[in-house]
Amino acid sequence: xxxxxxxxxxxxxxxxxxxxxxxxxxxxxxxxxxxxxxxxxxxxxxxxxxxxxxxxxxxxxxxxxxxxxxxxxxxxxxxxxxxxxxxxxxxxxxxxxxxxxxxxxxxxxxxxxxxxxxxxxxxxxxxxxxxxxxxxxxxxxxxxxxxxxxxxxxxxxxxxxxxxxxxxxxxxxxxxxxxxxxxxxxxxxxxxxxxxxxxxxxxxxxxxxxxxxxxxxxxxxxxxxxxxxxxxxxxxxxxxxxxxxxxxxxxxxxxxxxxxxxxxxxxxxxxxxxxxxxxxxxxxxxxxxxxxx
Numbered sequence: 001x002x003x004x005x006x007x008x009x010x011x012x013x014x015x016x017x018x019x020x021x022x023x024x025x026x027x028x029x030x031x032x033x034x035x036x037x038x039x040x041x042x043x044x045x046x047x048x049x050x051x052x053x054x055x056x057x058x059x060x061x062x063x064x065x066x067x068x069x070x071x072x073x074x075x076x077x078x079x080x081x082x083x084x085x086x087x088x089x090x091x092x093x094x095x096x097x098x099x100x101x102x103x104x105x106x107x108x109x110x111x112x113x114x115x116x117x118x119x120x121x122x123x124x125x126x127x128x129x130x131x132x133x134x135x136x137x138x139x140x141x142x143x144x145x146x147x148x149x150x151x152x153x154x155x156x157x158x159x160x161x162x163x164x165x166x167x168x169x170x171x172x173x174x175x176x177x178x179x180x181x182x183x184x185x186x187x188x189x190x191x192x193x194x195x196x197x198x199x200x201x202x203x204x205x206x207x208x209x210x211x212x213x214x215x216x217x218x219x220x221x222x223x224x225x226x227x228x229x230x231x232x233x234x235x236x237x238x239x240x241x242x243x244x245x246x247x248x249x250x251x252x253x254x255x256x257x258x259x260x261x262x263x264x265x266x267x268x269x270x271x272x273x274x275x276x277x278x279x280x281x282x283x284x285x286x287x288x289x290x291x292x293x
Contacts, residue, residue, distance in 0.1 A: 001030050001031070001032055002030070002031050002032070002070070002089055002091070003031065003032035003033070003034060003070075004031065004032070004033055004034070004068050004069065004070050004075075004085065004089070005034045005035075005036060005045070005068070005069045005070075006019065006022060006033060006034065006035045006036070006066065006067070006068050006069075007035075007037075007038060007041065007045060007064060007066070007067045007069070008035065008036075008037060008038065008064075008065070008066040008067075008160075008201075009037070009038045009063070009064050009065055009066070009200050009201035009202065010037055010038070010039070010160050010161055010163065010164055010200050011161070011164055011192075011197070011200045011201065011202055011217055011218070012065050012066070012140075012160075012161070012218075013137055013140055013141070013157040013158065013160050013161040014065075014140050014144070014149060014157060015065065015066050015157075015160055016149070016153055016154075016155075016156035016157035016158070016159060016160040016161075017149030017150065017153035017154075017156070017157055018066050018078075018079075018080050019035060019066075019156065019160075020152070020156050021080070021153070022080065025082045025085075029091070031089070037200075038064050038199075038200050038201030039199050039200055039201075045069075047072075048069055048072045048073075048074065049064075049074075051072065051073075052073075052074040054067075054074075059206065060201075060203060061203070061279055061280065062203060062283075063201060063202040063203045063253075064201035064202070065077070065078040065201075066078050066080060068080065068085055068088070070085075070088055070089055073088070075087075075088025075089070076088060079146070107143075107182075107184070107222075107223060107224035107225070108224045109224055109226065110226065111226040111229050114225065114226050114229055114230075115229070117181065118233065122181060122182075123179050123180070123181045123186070123233075124179065124180045124181070125177060125178075125179055125237045126177065126178050126179070126180065127174045127176075127177060127241055127244065128174055128175045128176040128177060128178055128188070128190065129169070129173065129174050129175070130165070130169045133165045133175070134158065135178075135180075135185065136178040136185060136188055136190075137157070137158065137161065138184075138185045139178070139184075139185035139186070139187070139188050139220060139222050140157075140220065141154050141157055142184070142185075143184050143185055143186065143222040143223050144220075144222075144223065145220075145221060145222065145223045145224075145227075164192075164196065167196055168192050168193065168196060171193050171196075171246075172192075172193065172214075172245060172246060172247075173244060173246075174191075174241060174244045174245070175190055175191060175192060176188065176189045176190040176191040176192075176216075176238065176241075177189050177234060177237045177238050177241055179230075179233070179234065179237075184222060185222060186221070186222035186225045186230065187220070187221050187222055187225065187230045187231075187233070187234050188218065188219070188220055188234070189216065189218070189219050189234040189235065189237075189238050190216065190217040190218040190219075191214045191215070191216055191217065191238065191245070191250065192214065192215060192217045193210075193211075193213070193214060193247070194210045194211075194213035194214065194215045194251070195210040195211065197215040197217050198210065198215075202215070202217055203253050203279070203283075204251065204285075205251045205276055205277055205285040205287060206277065207276055207277060207285075207287070208249065211247070212247055212248055212249050213247060213249045213250070213251055213287075214245060214247050214249065214250045214251070214290075215250075215251050215252065216250070216251070216252035216253070216263060219231065219234065219252075219262065219263045219267075220262070227260040228259055228260050231260070231264065231267050232267060232270070235267050235268075235270070235271050236271075239271060242290040242291055243291060245290060245291075247290075248289055248290060248291055248292060249287055249288070249289055249290065250273075250287065250288050250289075250290045251273075251276070251285055251286060251287040251288075252268050252273065252285075252286050252287075253279075253283060253284075253285065253286070254266075254268045254269070254273070254275070254283070254284045254285070254286040255282060255283055255284075256281075256282045256283075256284070257282055265284060265286070268286035268288075269286070271288070272288055273286035273287060273288040274286065274287060274288065
């Protein structure tokens with residue numbers, strides 16, 4: 001029997017859908033699926049990541065969302081593809097990718113109109129806390145820009161990330177900010193203690209004491225919303241929330257050459273973050289002191 005090892009981060013709720021979809025994709029194929037959350041990695045899996053170039057020296061050079069290995073070789077990564085996994089396994093099976101995602105409802109707001117919406121204070125800005133984190137997660141379940149996980153996977157998505165929020169709120173009263181408009185979550189900026197981000201597979205800095213740092217874990221924009229404008233607004237509203245955090249330092253992963261992408265360099269640069277470490281020519285660790293210790 002062939003087998004795959006699926007390593008995933010509980011920091012991303014969407015992985016609940018990927019795990020469920022994997023089970024459905026290979027339900028009728030003689031294939032063993034072994035799932036390992038990132039915090040349960042052993043030296044065996046770490047060696048696989050080193051061979052794949054994801055670990056250089058003693059550190060990961062990218063965040064781990066979800067990765068599929070076969071016989072120690074990385075054969076697929078986020079977003080998962082049934083066809084790529086089958087090819088990586090060398091199976092003679094031809095089947096489609098199924099329906100892991102559904103489309104978001106057609107909301108399209110151009111930058112000019114979105115500025116008017118902001119000026120009219122139609123957007124509600126929320127501090128992410130223990131009472132509303134399920135609401136915040138609806139962006140990735142119901143308004144994700146690249147397609148939502150199918151409804152049948154939603155409960156598993158919640159379960160994947162719930163324990164993370166429980167750990168975060170033991171250490172901090174809030175975990176970032178999120179925005180809602182017309183009943184939809186249209187943007188979020190999650191900020192977690194560095195040691196939690198690191199433990200569950202996302203890239204962090206290595207300078208200083210982990211217990212002094214918060215790290216941006218996710219910065220995402222809802223479907224149809226102007227991305228660069230909303231990235232700016234989220235960071236602006238996070239800045240107003242700095243006094244709510246107990247730790248003095250905040251860091252994020254600044255990525256060059258993709259201004260509307262995931263945690264772009266420019267938004268950290270604009271809000272006074274300084275480069276503290278270099279991962280590679282396109283990825284920098286940016287940090288900022290947000291209040292006195």
